[in-house]
Amino acid sequence: MHRKLLLLIAILFFSKDVKPQPNQDLHLFVYNVGFNGLTAGIGSMINKSKSTKLHTAFIQGLWKGSVGGLFIYAGKKTTYLINKEKTYLYGWPAKLIHSVGLSVTENAALAKPAFANYHINLGLTRLDFNLEKKSKIQVRILPVSLITILFGFKEGRRFDFDKTIRTGETIFTHPTNTLLQNRLLGDFTEAYSLGGCLVFAKDVSEPFQLFSHELVHQFQYRENMIFSTWLPKQNKRASTQKSKKGIFKYFYPEVPSFWLVYVADGIQPPPNYFKNFYEFEAERFSTNKYVPR
Numbered sequence: 001m002h003r004k005l006l007l008l009i010a011i012l013f014f015s016k017d018v019k020p021q022p023n024q025d026l027h028l029f030v031y032n033v034g035f036n037g038l039t040a041g042i043g044s045m046i047n048k049s050k051s052t053k054l055h056t057a058f059i060q061g062l063w064k065g066s067v068g069g070l071f072i073y074a075g076k077k078t079t080y081l082i083n084k085e086k087t088y089l090y091g092w093p094a095k096l097i098h099s100v101g102l103s104v105t106e107n108a109a110l111a112k113p114a115f116a117n118y119h120i121n122l123g124l125t126r127l128d129f130n131l132e133k134k135s136k137i138q139v140r141i142l143p144v145s146l147i148t149i150l151f152g153f154k155e156g157r158r159f160d161f162d163k164t165i166r167t168g169e170t171i172f173t174h175p176t177n178t179l180l181q182n183r184l185l186g187d188f189t190e191a192y193s194l195g196g197c198l199v200f201a202k203d204v205s206e207p208f209q210l211f212s213h214e215l216v217h218q219f220q221y222r223e224n225m226i227f228s229t230w231l232p233k234q235n236k237r238a239s240t241q242k243s244k245k246g247i248f249k250y251f252y253p254e255v256p257s258f259w260l261v262y263v264a265d266g267i268q269p270p271p272n273y274f275k276n277f278y279e280f281e282a283e284r285f286s287t288n289k290y291v292p293r
Contacts, residue, residue, distance in 0.1 A: 024284050024291065031281075032076070033069035036105045036226070040065020043109025043229040057111060064108030071101030072223060076216055076285045083209040083286055091167035091215060096120070098219050102226075109229035121222060123170045124149050124196060126252045140252040145196025152197040155180065160200070167211070169218060170197035177201050193217035195256060212286035220278050224258035231255075 044061025045054050075098025081090040099120040107116045118129045124146040130136035149170055153159065156172025163171045174180060180201045182192045190204040193214045204210050231253075258278075265276050274280040274293045283291045 028076075028281060028284060029073055032073040033066045036069030036072060036101070036223070037062045037066035039226045039229075040068065040105050040108035043226070044111045046230055047109065047111040049111065052111070061108045061111070064114045065105045067114060068101045068103070068105030068108060071104060072098055072219070073101075075099075075101060076219060076281075079212040079215050079219075079285050080288045082212045082215070084288070086208050088163060088166040088208070088211060091169065091211070094215065095168045098222075102222055105223075105226055106229060109226060121145070122168065123164075126254075140248075141250060142196065142254045143251055144254040144256045148194035148196035152194055152199045156199040163211075167215070169215065171200065172197060173200045174202050178203060193221065195221040195258065209286055213282045216282035216285050217278065220262075220281070221256070221258040224261060225255060227257045228253055228255040 041058040041060075041062035044057045044064075048054070048057035075094050075096075078090060078094035078097055082088060082094070100118065103118045104114050106119070107114055113132070116130070116132050118131055120127050121142065124142055126140050126142050128138040128140070130138070152170070152172045156174050158173050158175050160171040160173040163169075163173070178201050179188045179190065180192065180199060181187075182189050189201075191198060191200045191210050191214050195218065198211075198214050198218065200207075200210075262276070262278050265278060268275055271292070274283060274291050280291050280293055
């Protein structure tokens with residue numbers, strides 16, 4: 001039993017590093033379901049009640065997190081409709097579906113019922129809807145997102161109100177520059193994601209495909225915030241009634257771990273650009289085409 005469990009953990013943990021087969025959708029499906037199942041399973045063991053056995057907590061977190069992974073995968077698949085139909089309005093259904101997946105996975109990691117709480121990030125705020133209690137809504141500031149939005153305003157200069165409303169993502173568009181310097185990575189690009197916002201150059205070549213690609217990066221950033229559930233004291237204060245008091249009443253403990261895993265996966269120029277798994281995933285979902293790696 002223990003050997004099978006260890007083998008399952010190894011398969012799920014390293015699934016993103018497996019060389020992609022011709023069916024890249026299957027590869028991404030396994031990764032999204034596996035990543036969320038595994039991280040939720042570990043979180044459930046950390047946050048379980050004293051009476052719950054470790055293996056029981058892991059299995060409960062694993063299957064619930066895997067269900068969350070299905071929604072997350074579906075949300076990412078929906079981003080392609082933005083590119084296909086040439087409209088930003090599909091950003092909203094993609095975001096809402098993805099947020100269901102994030103919520104289910106987080107609930108599982110906190111050893112709660114799968115649909116105990118629904119949350120969604122809107123700009124610099126996180127909205128929590130406690131589904132176990134009627135009319136229970138909490139609004140908190142995301143401190144790292146606030147910083148990135150201020151940085152995005154500095155770099156993009158113009159707040160794109162129209163695209164922000166149509167997509168649900170905070171967007172800045174530079175009024176004159178056709179290329180932007182991504183100061184986090186040191187290269188020049190037409191757009192980049194900061195987690196809290198998106199920054200676009202003026203008159204980009206493929207606006208809908210580019211937005212779809214960057215929206216997937218936004219989703220990846222939020223998915224990796226699951227690791228904050230592994231910090232039990234912090235998250236029990238932030239995710240329970242204790243959040244009514246003190247700093248957690250107004251701020252959510254946002255851990256930007258995605259930046260670390262993105263850089264750790266390697267940043268290479270073309271033709272090896274998509275060896276970075278997160279760039280490969282964003283390109284695959286946004287184009288629905290085979291991505292050479």
